[in-house]
Amino acid sequence: MLNARIKLRHLQAFLEVARQRSFARAAERLAITQPGISKTIRELEESLGASLFERTPQGVALTQAGLTLLRHAGPAMRALEEGVAAVGDVHLGAHDLRVGALSTVESRLLPEAIRRWHAAPGGQNAVGVNVVAGASAFLLSRLRRGELDLVVGRMTEAREIRDLAFEHLYYEPLLLCVRRGHPLAGIVPLEAARLGEFPWVLPPLQTTLRQQVDSFCVRHSLTLLSQRLETLSLPISRHYTLESDAIWVVPEEAVAEDLAAGRLCRLGIELEPRGGSVGLCYNASMQPSLALEAFCEVLREVSAERGAGSS
Structure with missing residues (x-):
């Protein structure tokens, strides 16, 4: 059972400090004073009986307890936001999918999957897709915090994938x-x-x-x-x-x-013998929406056709 002393504002402050790695920047983003956000974090730490942040020359860093809370609080807050949005949505409760894309899938796989998904019957064309490109470490950290629904690309070598779920689609050299x-x-x-x-x-x-x-x-x-x-x-x-x-x-x-x-x-020389595993990475602690499940199925379909065409 959740500690009654822990309020929504405590978790919002914690997530923003973790995101910004700075009490000052977090306070600015939340439009409160720095002493106010420091007091909020202190209250949360007292309720949990654990220190969540430690100061470093670059700002603040999460302790082990902070990392543990982050893995659960980020997806939980996102799920709550989606629930509130769904209640107030007069259209089908649909919201944009947030997809992280690595360079391995930006040219063909992802554009074709989005085109095919929007063209399919069943209302998917009413749901937008917000694509965020970047390096795997950046995208996977956002996925872990619940800021993305899915990351697509070659990422099995990334250290940040350790506690996320990965589904292989094909090998890409x-x-x-x-x-x-x-x-x-x-x-x-x-x-x-x-x-x-x-x-x-x-x-x-x-x-x-x-x-x-x-x-x-x-x-x-x-x-x-x-x-x-x-x-x-x-x-x-x-x-x-x-x-x-x-x-x-x-x-x-x-x-x-x-x-x-x-x-x-x-060129007539191989950089790597086989290629890396391209696939779907998702946060298993977050309940996928029907739209996300449908989109993943289209990605699997396009990937299967790609493999058949190259064999």
Whole structure:
């Protein structure tokens, strides 16, 4: 049974401090004073008999007790918000789906699934889809807090997935691609040492895709030029690669059309032997809506067709 001393304002303050990693910024977001939010957190800690935050040079960090509360309070607050919204919704109780998308699914899987889902009968076209792109660590942390309903992409290597549920859909390889006419295009087999002669377009540090690149470089004793572009933006990466001699580390899905059209070429060396597992990640502590379940089924359907087409 919930402690009667714990009020909604206590949990709201806790979640905002955890999100902002700062009492001052949390107070500003909640439109209360900093002493007021400090008093609220202190009351919550006294009710729980545990310290929830500790001060660090960068602000405040969650203690182990704080992390435990966060795993439950975030989804619980989101479920409460959805319940209140459903009661007041005069239309079918529908709300936008909030989907996190990694770069591995931005080009084909997710757009096709959204198109097909909205075109299907049954009222799905009345529900919007709010897509948030970013690195796996960022998206999975939002999923854990209940701020996203689903994350789609390649993320099995991410440490942040540890207490979330993952469903495999298919394997997606990372490719090394260059523009048509590049000095390395058409060389098979290609010696890894030649790759160090050109700039690279890379996923940023601290991403799961970058870990695969770093492992490749270690295996081949390869040192990259300091001239490089680090980004998760597919449009920026594509344009830069087409207009330069850069080597682009890119998911196969993102360049399928350019490869077919001959605008880009796949280099004659494998970055990884099999590819990473692309799938659906969700917070098992949150009850999925009917709309979310329907959307996941469409994602499975599109993924199955993709696998059949590539076999």
